[in-house]
Amino acid sequence: MSKRRLCPHCERPIKTCLCNEIVQMTCGYQLIILQDPKEAKHALSSTPLLEKSILNAKRMVGEIFDPVELLGEDWQATSLLVFPQKNSLNQQQAIEYDFKHLILLDGTWRKVARMIHLNPWLSELPSFSIDNTKASQYLIRKSPREDGLSTIEAAVAVLNQLHGNTSFDPILGAFNKMIEFQIQAMGLETFENNYQERHQKNSLAINHDNIRSNQP
Numbered sequence: 001m002s003k004r005r006l007c008p009h010c011e012r013p014i015k016t017c018l019c020n021e022i023v024q025m026t027c028g029y030q031l032i033i034l035q036d037p038k039e040a041k042h043a044l045s046s047t048p049l050l051e052k053s054i055l056n057a058k059r060m061v062g063e064i065f066d067p068v069e070l071l072g073e074d075w076q077a078t079s080l081l082v083f084p085q086k087n088s089l090n091q092q093q094a095i096e097y098d099f100k101h102l103i104l105l106d107g108t109w110r111k112v113a114r115m116i117h118l119n120p121w122l123s124e125l126p127s128f129s130i131d132n133t134k135a136s137q138y139l140i141r142k143s144p145r146e147d148g149l150s151t152i153e154a155a156v157a158v159l160n161q162l163h164g165n166t167s168f169d170p171i172l173g174a175f176n177k178m179i180e181f182q183i184q185a186m187g188l189e190t191f192e193n194n195y196q197e198r199h200q201k202n203s204l205a206i207n208h209d210n211i212r213s214n215q216p
């Protein structure tokens, strides 16, 4: 991991602090991000930005979580999991479902599958899956997610689906700036040679059938 000094608020290097870009929005429930420890160490994780962009959002790093500790005694009736499961709610059902906690899992597809396995209570929750129609801006890092999105993009897609009238796109400003800084730091030429082509290939490969057929 980098030893560069980090801004204590946005957790980016001081030179590329994103505090001025962070827009904080509210949603009517608490966003809880369960993050795999390995993902938490990644220098280009978008999750710290996500956590600071949604009021009262909470990030928990670990592998095994206690639902009562995390969500309270009535966890089963008050939480919605963002994950494609057999009986996922459709958009209308999810909008109408009265939940207090929206749970997002953050890690590679394999780590997320492991998280589900280690926390069987997650499978007991009503779930909702992302309708990803936008290409990712995550140009500089191969997305760890099966759908090719960064965590913050996945969260925005879900929040937009759950809120007909509010767009959460403004919170992507800080993320886009992070990408811009990173491309500047590596030099445009390096970026174009090493990342652009791969990104285009990735974009073409992403579709829902891929995502569904890879479900455990």
Ligand SMILES: [Zn+2]
Binding pocket: 007, 008, 009, 010, 011, 012, 017, 018, 019, 020
């Ligand atoms: Zn900062």
